Amino acid sequence: xxxASRAPVREAVAAWCAAQPAPGPFQPGVTPVPVSGKVIGExxxxxxxxxxxxxxxxxxxxxEAFEARLAAWFGLPHAITVNSGSSANLxxxxxxxxxxxxxxxxxxxxxxxxxxxxxxTTVNPIFQNSAVPVFVDVRPDTYDIDPTALDGALGPRTRxxxxxxxxxxxxxxxxxxxxxxxxxxxxxxxxxxxLGSRYxxxxxxxxxxxxxxxxxxxxxxxxxxxxxxxxxxxxFGHLATLSFYPAHHITMGEGGAVLSFDLALRRIAESxxxxxxxxxxxxxxxxxxxxxxxxxxxxxxxxxxxxxxYAHLGYNLKISDMQAACALAQMDRLPGFVEARRRxxxxxxxxxxxxxxxxxxxxxxxxxxxxxxxxxxxxxxEAAINRVDLLQWLEQHRVATRLLFAGNLVRQPYTQGRTFRxxxxxxxxxxxxxxxxxxxxxxxxxxxMLDYAADQIRLFLGRDFD
Numbered sequence: 001x002x003x004a005s006r007a008p009v010r011e012a013v014a015a016w017c018a019a020q021p022a023p024g025p026f027q028p029g030v031t032p033v034p035v036s037g038k039v040i041g042e043x044x045x046x047x048x049x050x051x052x053x054x055x056x057x058x059x060x061x062x063x064e065a066f067e068a069r070l071a072a073w074f075g076l077p078h079a080i081t082v083n084s085g086s087s088a089n090l091x092x093x094x095x096x097x098x099x100x101x102x103x104x105x106x107x108x109x110x111x112x113x114x115x116x117x118x119x120x121t122t123v124n125p126i127f128q129n130s131a132v133p134v135f136v137d138v139r140p141d142t143y144d145i146d147p148t149a150l151d152g153a154l155g156p157r158t159r160x161x162x163x164x165x166x167x168x169x170x171x172x173x174x175x176x177x178x179x180x181x182x183x184x185x186x187x188x189x190x191x192x193x194x195l196g197s198r199y200x201x202x203x204x205x206x207x208x209x210x211x212x213x214x215x216x217x218x219x220x221x222x223x224x225x226x227x228x229x230x231x232x233x234x235x236f237g238h239l240a241t242l243s244f245y246p247a248h249h250i251t252m253g254e255g256g257a258v259l260s261f262d263l264a265l266r267r268i269a270e271s272x273x274x275x276x277x278x279x280x281x282x283x284x285x286x287x288x289x290x291x292x293x294x295x296x297x298x299x300x301x302x303x304x305x306x307x308x309x310y311a312h313l314g315y316n317l318k319i320s321d322m323q324a325a326c327a328l329a330q331m332d333r334l335p336g337f338v339e340a341r342r343r344x345x346x347x348x349x350x351x352x353x354x355x356x357x358x359x360x361x362x363x364x365x366x367x368x369x370x371x372x373x374x375x376x377x378x379x380x381x382e383a384a385i386n387r388v389d390l391l392q393w394l395e396q397h398r399v400a401t402r403l404l405f406a407g408n409l410v411r412q413p414y415t416q417g418r419t420f421r422x423x424x425x426x427x428x429x430x431x432x433x434x435x436x437x438x439x440x441x442x443x444x445x446x447x448x449m450l451d452y453a454a455d456q457i458r459l460f461l462g463r464d465f466d
Contacts, residue, residue: 006053013049017042026448033449035374035400035440036247043332047325056321059283063324067257069331074232074240074259078266081257081324082273082317085192085243086121088256089162091272091317092188092239093125095258096160098268098312104213104220106131106186110159111421113185115145116409117429122164122190123409133420134158135410140428141363143167143376143404143436147175153423154183164190167404167438168341168373170199170233170365177236181208181221187237192256195242195249196338196371200230210238212262230369234259239269244323247442249337249371250330252323268312276314279306283318338371340443344450345372348441351454358383358461374438376404378431383461387435393460399439399453407433 024031051062063081071079082088096106106112108130114123116135126133136149143166150161161180163171180187187210191197201207207224220238234240242248244255258273260266267280278297281288289306296302297309352361360378364370379385391401406412408429410422439453458464 006050009049009053010046013046014042017045026446026452028448028452029397031398031449033399033440033445033453034442035402035438036442037440037444038246038251039333039337039443040251040326040330043329044326047329048322051320051322051325054321058320059318059324060321062321062328063319064282066324066328066331069328070242070257071259073331073334074235076235076259076261078260078263079257080266080270080273081255081319083256083319084254084317085190085241085245085248085256086124087273087315087317088192088241088243088258089121089188089190090125090128090315091269092241092258093162094129094272094312095239095265095268096186096188097129097131098271100264100268100311101212104186104218106159109157111155111157112160112162113150113153113158114162115164115429116422116426117143117404117407117432118164118166118409119192119405120409120412120414122162126162127418131159132157135420135422135426135429137424137426137428138166138432140360140378140431142169142171142365143362143432144169144171144365145176146428147172147179149424150176150179153421155421158183158185160186160188162188162190164192165194165197165233165370167362167376168194168197169362169370170194170197170368172365173199173233173236174201174205174367177208177221178206181206184218184220186220186239189234189237189240191234191240191259192243192248193373194233194371196334196341197233198230198369198371199233199236199365200367201228202367203228210236210261212264235261238262239265244327248373249341250327250334252319252327252330255319255323255327271312272314273317274314275316276310276312277307278309278311281307337443341372341441342370344441344443344445345370345375347447347450348375348439348454351451352377352457355458355461355463358385359457372441374402375441376436376438377457379435381435385461387437390457390460391437394439394453394456397456399456401437401439404432404436404438407436 208221240259242257244252
């Protein structure tokens with residue numbers, strides 16, 4: 001379809017968007033205050049219609065453009081899309097079990113350090129690959145891993161660390177990366193809630209950069225002599241993951257991505273995403289390697305079509321080009337979205353700052369500039385408040401809340417009977433399970449909504465909000 005023939009369709013989409021009524025004024029107690037949501041408009045709708053008119057449907061030109069732009073945002077050479085953030089974690093962790101990595105590959109029964117205070121799909125791929133999660137506690141102020149617990153969690157079969165940046169707050173990357181470098185461990189950063197968060201290593205810290213081992217050097221890390229600067233989270237580990245569910249920083253409806261610094265890791269990740277195939281040709285392309293009918297792999301006859309040769313126990317986790325088109329348009333909004341989340345977080349912090357005798361408010365990790373996913377609050381013991389009562393009060397007044405995901409994964413029904421290790425009591429994780437919740441900071445919230453949410457918390461606490 002020619003560009004000129006698409007003009008009437010574009011005009012119709014633009015006219016429809018212009019005709020949509022603006023949201024009405026905020027009505028306290030009537031208008032919902034959601035914890036999350038999407039912000040899309042004419043650019044996203046136009047892009048999705050353009051992709052629909054292409055009729056390509058699976059990953060195509062919009063996906064190629066989005067992957068390139070996403071990788072550039074992180075300062076990394078490689079990004080591949082998948083159909084969810086959960087799939088991104090599955091692909092990233094599975095990549096480290098690939099026989100392509102030789103002696104560096106993780107094996108079933110090996111241990112991977114993580115935390116129990118988070119979302120299950122950060123940890124599930126460890127179970128799904130028959131490895132053993134080792135759960136350590138978190139810090140009560142940042143809700144991220146307590147790095148002082150790492151040494152006590154190390155065992156003879158420890159091979160990796162897999163952690164999420166909780167609610168957009170970067171974990172202590174200086175400590176975690178240094179631990180991984182000293183013990184030659186893989187690092188996967190789950191950035192599903194942290195797109196746009198940044199971190200700067202402290203002065204004097206070794207700037208360890210991930211690398212792939214070789215026959216001559218088995219190390220997974222190398223010290224960099226580059227000037228230290230603030231970098232996006234996701235650019236510190238061997239692999240990183242993102243989610244583009246509507247609740248997240250940008251959206252394509254459903255979707256996610258895996259980021260990598262190395263072509264070999266990208267190709268392994270793509271293989272797991274694309275049925276486990278050995279071929280790395282893009283959709284619709286043939287013979288990228290130049291020897292499609294000249295491979296000898298496995299016990300197949302020489303010359304067996306490389307497009308139908310499989311190296312991994314894979315899946316089909318690709319997205320549609322319409323999804324990629326939406327996300328590509330969202331990239332233009334991303335800096336504004338990140339700034340709005342930080343501004344909304346700061347606004348709530350100021351409105352609740354005199355409630356710290358009853359509520360523990362969150363703190364950004366030292367050296368970080370978070371792109372907040374939510375505003376976590378923990379009820380102090382001395383407040384003598386039942387969390388359920390407070391949450392029901394807020395829900396009654398149309399202020400949505402969420403718990404910090406699974407609370408403590410080792411206490412969830414699905415982990416009972418599974419193999420994992422807990423080297424020390426999860427004291428703060430249990431406190432989060434019992435006393436923590438969060439409210440929204442997403443860009444669709446107005447100042448009036450934020451004030452109303454803070455006022456309802458203050459009212460429940462018996463605090464003046466005039």
